Amino acid sequence: MAVETVVTNGTLVSSTGTTDADVAISDGKIVAVGDESNLPRAAETIDADGCLVMPGIVDPHVHFDGPNPRFDGPAETYETGSKAAALGGVTTVIDFAWQGTHRGDDEQPGTLRDGITFQKNTADESLIDYGLHATITREDPALFEELPTVVDGGVTSFKMFTAYDWGVSNGFMGRVFERLSDLGAVAILHTEDDSVCTEQATVLEQEQRGDPTDYPSSRPAYAEAMAADNALRMAVESDCKYYGLHTSCEKAAAVIERYRRKFGDGLVRGETCTHYTTLDRSLYSEIGTLAQLAPPLRSADDVESVFDHLVRGTLDVVSTDHVAYHRSAKRADDWWDSSYGVNSLQHSLPVFYDEAVKRRTCSPSFVVRTMSTQPARLFGLEGKGTLEPRTDADLVVFDPDSRDTISATDNASEADYSIYEGRTVGGEVIHTMVRGELVVRDGQLVGEPGHGEFVARTTPDWRR
Numbered sequence: 001m002a003v004e005t006v007v008t009n010g011t012l013v014s015s016t017g018t019t020d021a022d023v024a025i026s027d028g029k030i031v032a033v034g035d036e037s038n039l040p041r042a043a044e045t046i047d048a049d050g051c052l053v054m055p056g057i058v059d060p061h062v063h064f065d066g067p068n069p070r071f072d073g074p075a076e077t078y079e080t081g082s083k084a085a086a087l088g089g090v091t092t093v094i095d096f097a098w099q100g101t102h103r104g105d106d107e108q109p110g111t112l113r114d115g116i117t118f119q120k121n122t123a124d125e126s127l128i129d130y131g132l133h134a135t136i137t138r139e140d141p142a143l144f145e146e147l148p149t150v151v152d153g154g155v156t157s158f159k160m161f162t163a164y165d166w167g168v169s170n171g172f173m174g175r176v177f178e179r180l181s182d183l184g185a186v187a188i189l190h191t192e193d194d195s196v197c198t199e200q201a202t203v204l205e206q207e208q209r210g211d212p213t214d215y216p217s218s219r220p221a222y223a224e225a226m227a228a229d230n231a232l233r234m235a236v237e238s239d240c241k242y243y244g245l246h247t248s249c250e251k252a253a254a255v256i257e258r259y260r261r262k263f264g265d266g267l268v269r270g271e272t273c274t275h276y277t278t279l280d281r282s283l284y285s286e287i288g289t290l291a292q293l294a295p296p297l298r299s300a301d302d303v304e305s306v307f308d309h310l311v312r313g314t315l316d317v318v319s320t321d322h323v324a325y326h327r328s329a330k331r332a333d334d335w336w337d338s339s340y341g342v343n344s345l346q347h348s349l350p351v352f353y354d355e356a357v358k359r360r361t362c363s364p365s366f367v368v369r370t371m372s373t374q375p376a377r378l379f380g381l382e383g384k385g386t387l388e389p390r391t392d393a394d395l396v397v398f399d400p401d402s403r404d405t406i407s408a409t410d411n412a413s414e415a416d417y418s419i420y421e422g423r424t425v426g427g428e429v430i431h432t433m434v435r436g437e438l439v440v441r442d443g444q445l446v447g448e449p450g451h452g453e454f455v456a457r458t459t460p461d462w463r464r
């Protein structure tokens, strides 16, 4: 028997340890892992000498088509977004399908299925695989009728906001939790208390405090914790799986920890983002509104705390919350005239690897666990996030000894800046493979737009 590809000489990294072994790949799957002498002959050999071979990064929180229905910026297309992802070692993303259609059309009542159809149509050009979360933006009980079909179609997680015009009330959120619980689906929550944030922002505007360094005060850490507490209280009441998005601070992480201790890993999980583990609010005095995002960057103490919660396992996942904007849309004299969201998909792995392994002496397995295995498992991506035989041959060959200084001039994304500009990191993506095909070879894009496929997800069991 001969196979298509063997990756040799590398150090394989799983979520639990490392081993020196080769990987044989055929028909898009890993067919064997072992010693070269035991593996079948291959048409192509990829030499990973001196490199780590990790399961491809799974980023469960990206916005390729704008951060919200009112988005009017330069949309990241799936082609540009997935190129940035591939260069960053990311082989699967989970993007969002907004209820109804899209793009300034949020007044138009539509269904979750309309949003999913819309998003799949825009995803034709993806180089890498993608799944979708469904975002609930209206309190329309008709939604309950379509939930089973949506889940059957492989969209098994549902986002709700506690803030913004498209946030939902506690009452409606509670009803959604009940239905999701019946279906075994996952509720994913953006939690910031809306009235606190609105009030604080109004005060700052009245006081003419438009300097970007004042922006974080408009969305305080306690408001994030309050809304998380509120939502969790209802989710556990319904036995609904709850995943806290982009946890940015000690106060919100402590809330997740408290519910998790009491109700267990089977019900409560949480995520933070690369930027909350590496950057603090002092960045607003350096690059102003280019760093505007919600929740905001927090204090240096919060960065330490969030990282610590990740190490302790209160938080499971590191995502990017990637949103592409041009500088022109971010720049504003007053922060309230700027837009929310930052891009980071292309640099998330090197930045987080450098932070975790080089600066804080965590293991490479910790990086694989938080950026690949856990997101795949928690969101029902069967066959992803692992290098086990019979799973998808999604992998990244990563040189941990290479040093690179990040510059937005290399961005494949539509975005023309980086919050990590000038940061020197230890570690570089050499090759990225999606289902057996190299989409990045020797740091260069070689993948064909359209290689990426929609991945239907199962309803996960978090107790396993």
Ligand SMILES: [Zn+2]
Binding pocket: 061, 063, 321
């Ligand atoms: Zn987001």
